[in-house]
Amino acid sequence: MVKVRVKQVQKFREAQNSPKDAIVHFENVSKKYGKSTVLNHINFSLHRGELVGLIGPSGSGKTTLFKLLLEFIQPDEGMILFKDSTFTHRSGFASQDYSFYPLLTVKENFEYFGTMAGLSRKMISSKLHELLSLVGLSRAVLTAAGRLSGGMKRRLDLALALLADPDFLIVDEPTTGLDVITKKQIWELIADINRKGTTILVSSHDLPEVQQYCSSILFIHNKEILSSSMLQEKINTLKTANLEQLFRSLVNA
């Protein structure tokens, strides 16, 4: 059974029927900033090994969802159930921009974040070669991170996110501002990481790629979340050709 980390004990019992194979489950989670509701009673689960695409218009609450997942903030209502109490400790994050020190070299960033993650020097060295090889940055090991190209920065960010062997990886808009080729490379990399067993939640506006690479999709709209099945229903109902058309029709509606 899932191990639950909640603050509202009363709702603990109500959540007993959460999916057994979920690593994290949102149950009626609401979040407000002041009087403005960002997320309203959302329900969804993330399952081990999934590559989940999170889509939604700008300002729809994707970042708030990430914050909730990473326990940076707490829900105002509802609860978030984690499979493991160390879920957030074993989560990785690759941000929309990048999350490393641009003045440090790639190697120094690895050494710093590796040390912070509690890895030994040997382990860091090993991870450095393994992950840089994975993301294709082996030649840039001594380059200042800030001097890398946009695509390389994203790759480095992904590599750093994988440094502590996370079970769950959040990737926030990894391809924004990248050219088509690099975009594809990044999506391939994400898919590759997922194939190695890491559960990934990736937010993106690249709807075709999301549709192509993700095993399931979450669509945040009107402060609510639509799951893959619900989206398929919508596609069928609205008779749209693809996800992009559905997105447009929903957002415009």
Next chain:
Amino acid sequence: MRRFLASLQKNARNLLRNWTTLSVIFIGPFLLLMILVIAYSNDLHGVQVGYVEDALAPSSGGNSVIIGKSSVVSENSLFPSSWSVIKMGSLSDCYEKLKAEKVHLCVYHSDKGVEMFYDPAREEVGIILIADIRHNLALLEEQRIRSQTGEVLDDIRSANYFFEQSKNLGKKLQGDLSNADASLVTAQDQIVSARANISTQLVQLAQTRERLVYYNGSIQNPYLNNIALTRANLAGTRNQLVWLQNQAGQNAAVKVAIAQAIAQIDSADLTLLQADGDLRSAQTDLAAGIANIDSARESLVNADKALAKTSDEIVQARVTIQDRQEEVSDLLTHLDEEQAKFSKIGNRNVDDLVGFKQADIYSVDQPGQVSPRQGDIKYKVPTILAMLAMFVSIILSNILFQEEVHGKAYLRNRLMRFRGNTVLFIGSLLLTAVFITLLESLLFLVIAHLSFSFGAWSLMPVMFALFLMISVYCVFGLIIGYFISDKASSLLACVFFILINILLGGIFVPAEKIIFPMSTVSQILPISSTIEVLEENLFHGVVGSSVTGILWYLALILVVSLIVLVIVSVLRRPETM
């Protein structure tokens, strides 16, 4: 510890690879000291003074003209040659120029003296100029008093010479009187001796007279009486013989024998007559001798009386001499006293009596050497250093904090969920900021030392005080960062906080001008205490107890601010995304 060291290493790399921070750290001290060395001097430049001379002002009389233009002051003696003096027709013209900042000071000069007017908005320069003019006025006044005092002293010295002469004369008179007294004593002794001799002579004369009277009496009786009796007997006998002879008639033999006897009687009578004559002559001589003795006695008695009178006169004279001697002695004593009074002043020089109207200013670092009026620029070093350290520590810690919190890597750091993450985060930022600022301060100190050659060089308390102050201000920089999340606003708040410290720290406005309760705030500010420690150590070589208290105080402030920082860091965790 590995994490902490890694964090420090990362911070150091970030700082040292950032040209902006690098330039602040390493060029900043050079730049500040270059400004100190090249831009400033100890004197004022471009001074313009409006000078209004009131020639028509009525004379206020001799007493009030202490420094009157007519007697002492001239325009040239009032102002240093480096000043530009603009003569103006009226005081109101000068006021206008003063208000328009065309002149730094208005000087109104009348018979009553010198009046000065300054612009409170430029008080510091105005007061320096006024101090200079006052200094010149004081020097002129001093010269005048010195001159007059010199003249008075000369008079006193003349009087002193007169006293000396009088004393010498008095002493000579005293000697003469003593000699006269001694002569009188001798005369008196001689009189006593003479009178004693007279007395002896009188006694002897009396005895002689007695003997003469006795002898005279003895001549009469029995000698003359016996002679007369004998002669009478002889005459009786002769008569008898003559009778007998006549009786004997013719008896020649008898007659002859009687004749012979009568002859013999006549011879004897003649002898007796001669003896009587001699005796009577002797008697006369004795009488004359007695008369002579009487006469001599009388003369001696008269002489004795004369001597006695003389003796009395001598005694009187001696009394008079003693009186005069006492008088001369009193006079000498008085002269001594008066001379002592005059000597007390007369022996002093003008410097002793006049002193200095403009007190000389001596630097505590250079005793005996008059220090520059406006102070050596090197004495600004502790203030500049403290300000630099305060500025850099607050700004640097705040920037480091903001760079971390708003930086790309903060999110990843937040995801590193290990125990003590916050402490490590704050601690490494704090230590980095403190270390870098301390390094910069040390660099500043070294350059300042090379530029200005401080007399004392006690580095330990200086660095310790700087360390404590820097730590406190770094903590403040972090606290501000926690309270104000926006980068620009946070920096603005830091600048505002720095300004408060500068205003209340006694840097631009002396702490002595700050009133309660702000004076208490001023005392609490770490920068005030640090400047105190720096000044004591860098310039005066004061170490030990005098700064220990301040260091303890700074340490206490640091502990309190650290506690506040910890509380704030718990209560106000920065947003991540």
